[in-house]
Amino acid sequence: SRSINLAVIPGDGIGQEVVAQGLKVLSAVLPQDVKLETKEYDFGARRYHATGETLTDADLEQLKRHDAILLGAIGDPSVPSGVLERGFLLKLRFAFDHHVNLRPSKLLPGVETPLAGQPEIDFVVVREGTEGPYTGNGGTIRPGTPHAVATEVSLNTAFGIERVVRDAYARAQARPRKKLALVHKNNVLVHAGHLWTDIFHRVGKEFPEVTTEYMHVDAATIYLVTQPERFGVIVTDNLFGDIITDLAAAISGGIGVAASGNINPSGDFPSMFEPVHGSAPDIAGQGKADPSATVLSVALLLRHLGYEAEAVRIEDAVSVDLAERVGKPARSTEEIGDALAVRVAS
Amino acid sequence: SRSINLAVIPGDGIGQEVVAQGLKVLSAVLPQDVKLETKEYDFGARRYHATGETLTDADLEQLKRHDAILLGAIGDPSVPSGVLERGFLLKLRFAFDHHVNLRPSKLLPGVETPLAGQPEIDFVVVREGTEGPYTGNGGTIRPGTPHAVATEVSLNTAFGIERVVRDAYARAQARPRKKLALVHKNNVLVHAGHLWTDIFHRVGKEFPEVTTEYMHVDAATIYLVTQPERFGVIVTDNLFGDIITDLAAAISGGIGVAASGNINPSGDFPSMFEPVHGSAPDIAGQGKADPSATVLSVALLLRHLGYEAEAVRIEDAVSVDLAERVGKPARSTEEIGDALAVRVAS
Ligand SMILES: CC(C)[C@H](C(=O)O)[C@@H](O)C(=O)O
Numbered sequence: 110s111r112s113i114n115l116a117v118i119p120g121d122g123i124g125q126e127v128v129a130q131g132l133k134v135l136s137a138v139l140p141q142d143v144k145l146e147t148k149e150y151d152f153g154a155r156r157y158h159a160t161g162e163t164l165t166d167a168d169l170e171q172l173k174r175h176d177a178i179l180l181g182a183i184g185d186p187s188v189p190s191g192v193l194e195r196g197f198l199l200k201l202r203f204a205f206d207h208h209v210n211l212r213p214s215k216l217l218p219g220v221e222t223p224l225a226g227q228p229e230i231d232f233v234v235v236r237e238g239t240e241g242p243y244t245g246n247g248g249t250i251r252p253g254t255p256h257a258v259a260t261e262v263s264l265n266t267a268f269g270i271e272r273v274v275r276d277a278y279a280r281a282q283a284r285p286r287k288k289l290a291l292v293h294k295n296n297v298l299v300h301a302g303h304l305w306t307d308i309f310h311r312v313g314k315e316f317p318e319v320t321t322e323y324m325h326v327d328a329a330t331i332y333l334v335t336q337p338e339r340f341g342v343i344v345t346d347n348l349f350g351d352i353i354t355d356l357a358a359a360i361s362g363g364i365g366v367a368a369s370g371n372i373n374p375s376g377d378f379p380s381m382f383e384p385v386h387g388s389a390p391d392i393a394g395q396g397k398a399d400p401s402a403t404v405l406s407v408a409l410l411l412r413h414l415g416y417e418a419e420a421v422r423i424e425d426a427v428s429v430d431l432a433e434r435v436g437k438p439a440r441s442t443e444e445i446g447d448a449l450a451v452r453v454a455s
Numbered sequence: 456s457r458s459i460n461l462a463v464i465p466g467d468g469i470g471q472e473v474v475a476q477g478l479k480v481l482s483a484v485l486p487q488d489v490k491l492e493t494k495e496y497d498f499g500a501r502r503y504h505a506t507g508e509t510l511t512d513a514d515l516e517q518l519k520r521h522d523a524i525l526l527g528a529i530g531d532p533s534v535p536s537g538v539l540e541r542g543f544l545l546k547l548r549f550a551f552d553h554h555v556n557l558r559p560s561k562l563l564p565g566v567e568t569p570l571a572g573q574p575e576i577d578f579v580v581v582r583e584g585t586e587g588p589y590t591g592n593g594g595t596i597r598p599g600t601p602h603a604v605a606t607e608v609s610l611n612t613a614f615g616i617e618r619v620v621r622d623a624y625a626r627a628q629a630r631p632r633k634k635l636a637l638v639h640k641n642n643v644l645v646h647a648g649h650l651w652t653d654i655f656h657r658v659g660k661e662f663p664e665v666t667t668e669y670m671h672v673d674a675a676t677i678y679l680v681t682q683p684e685r686f687g688v689i690v691t692d693n694l695f696g697d698i699i700t701d702l703a704a705a706i707s708g709g710i711g712v713a714a715s716g717n718i719n720p721s722g723d724f725p726s727m728f729e730p731v732h733g734s735a736p737d738i739a740g741q742g743k744a745d746p747s748a749t750v751l752s753v754a755l756l757l758r759h760l761g762y763e764a765e766a767v768r769i770e771d772a773v774s775v776d777l778a779e780r781v782g783k784p785a786r787s788t789e790e791i792g793d794a795l796a797v798r799v800a801s
Pocket residue numbers: 194195198199351385642643673
């Protein structure tokens with residue numbers, strides 16, 4: 110008989126509320142014969158204040174034993190900027206080698222977009238997750254003086270680029286339009302940029318059916334708002350991916366519905382699934398948060414574990430739920446979760 | 456009697472066409488008593504192919520003697536990516552210490568935007584122009600092998616940050632709403648980010664009337680499309696500024712109307728003014744390019760040299776011209792230039 114052994118990290122702010130709904134929908138969608146085991150972990154601001162710890166080696170040992178991780182949000186204004194991001198979120202992505210950071214953008218029927226004329230939006234960003242300017246490589250000399258100098262070093266390896274580029278080609282190949290865009294800034298960041306561009310072209314020879322284009326990151330922001338229908342799959346560096354996926358979320362329904370997967374395709378370590386939105390402390394505890402992004406992250410999780418039919422059932426349920434919201438009064442986090450659970454079960 | 460001694464660099468692609476119109480409008484707007492001298496320089500792809508040179512020390516010596524520089528566009532697909540960008544554009548910005556890269560965004564009446572509901576957009580981005588990941592500090596080992604590693608180093612100094620932050624505060628202070636946002640990514644790029652943030656807060660004490668906020672660059676892309684009216688002045692790093700100003704241009708009428716100044720406020724070296732768009736080789740030589748961005752760059756140039764009334768006359772002329780385009784057939788580059796020249800003269 111089948112089973113899923115899930116690590117659950119509700120985290121800070123609205124994380125608690127949205128993860129509860131994600132789990133509710135997960136239980137509702139799973140067939141009877143699948144045994145779901147969950148273990149909750151208390152990471153984030155509370156633990157940091159109590160113990161000074163963000164993510165220890167012992168924590169990683171425990172998390173490693175799960176099939177996958179569902180995360181709500183980590184981050185709180187009471188903790189200095191960077192401590193939980195570097196000490197927990199990025200530490201986990203790096204420790205578990207989550208090199209494929211998958212962020213789909215699809216504008217569903219009835220969903221509001223800030224763009225005029227309801228364009229067709231249906232693309233996936235494959236963001237590199239373990240390299241680039243995110244490696245924490247940098248430093249400051251003479252801090253607090255007029256002679257301070259701070260550096261940030263972007264590290265890019267052929268190994269790291271090739272595996273994520275190949276993953277993106279395979280995803281492009283599997284989609285009807287077979288389109289892949291590389292987004293970088295190879296006219297200024299010439300070292301990293303040329304390495305990305307060379308590997309992108311070389312790996313492309315293995316995928317002759319995929320149509321490719323190269324685009325500078327600045328130009329990509331223009332196309333995302335003027336011609337979003339242009340994109341199929343986008344592959345890009347860790348920092349550029351961070352920036353353009355927030356823009357992509359904004360134009361395709363907002364971060365209330367933006368899901369993401371931090372994937373280790375080798376399966377050596379569990380992959381982690383999380384909504385793109387943060388902990389939103391301003392609305393935490395009020396039942397106002399939209400759990401859809403977390404529920405859609407559960408769909409990505411199920412697809413990753415091989416439950417394709419269940420993933421599609423969740424995505425369809427969210428799509429219908431969003432379309433039916435139009436013109437109706439706002440519902441609470443729990444009401445939306447309940448409605449989705451009923452829908453995926455039936 | 457007054458005089459302007461201008462270096463003119465038409466450059467590649469549509470650069471030639473748009474600069475001709477910029478100069479036409481400049482001549483038309485200047486009072487009789489101002490003597491305008493221009494000297495044209497042949498930089499860009501043609502010269503590079505002929506001589507292998509992009510910008511020599513002797514070139515810099517000559518350019519230095521001018522009061523300001525008007526540039527069309529540099530860049531051509533026949534030249535490998537990065538050669539002209541690093542060898543000319545960035546070399547000039549660095550050599551002449553153009554640390555204030557000024558990019559206003561204003562959605563003028565009647566101008567199309569990809570955003571729904573014609574929001575109010577009127578902000579200025581002050582992009583740092585001489586530091587960050589643009590310093591060309593990086594390298595590649597084992598190129599062309601599976602073990603290649605490429606780095607890019609972002610350099611940030613208290614000196615460089617403080618002067619541009621102070622410039623941005625002064626601009627915010629001079630505007631009716633007195634709002635300034637710092638855009639960075641201080642939760643991940645903690646070294647550079649904390650240096651920027653500390654200096655931003657320290658300098659802020661000198662400008663108690665200015666309301667400030669901090670925003671991560673990813674969040675900034677969301678606000679730019681969902682609440683662009685939120686912004687007054689934005690100050691940011693070289694790379695983040697590159698990215699968000701293309702997005703800012705896209706939402707406020709497109710790069711056909713986006714002007715910029717590469718300013719050295721000390722006056723030790725001439726400042727350079729250029730449209731944000733590139734050389735657009737696909738439409739070069741066809742009289743299709745919109746010269747408005749170049750004409751608006753001429754307005755920034757005049758303002759920088761102290762000709763405020765003339766700058767405003769140009770901006771008003773472009774504004775009226777854009778509003779009158781609605782529903783009319785497209786005009787050529789030259790027709791638009793002629794119309795603007797007539798308007799600023801009258
Ligand atoms: C919180 C932060 C570390 C993170 C990132 O920059 O990757 C977030 O913005 C994201 O996109 O998941």
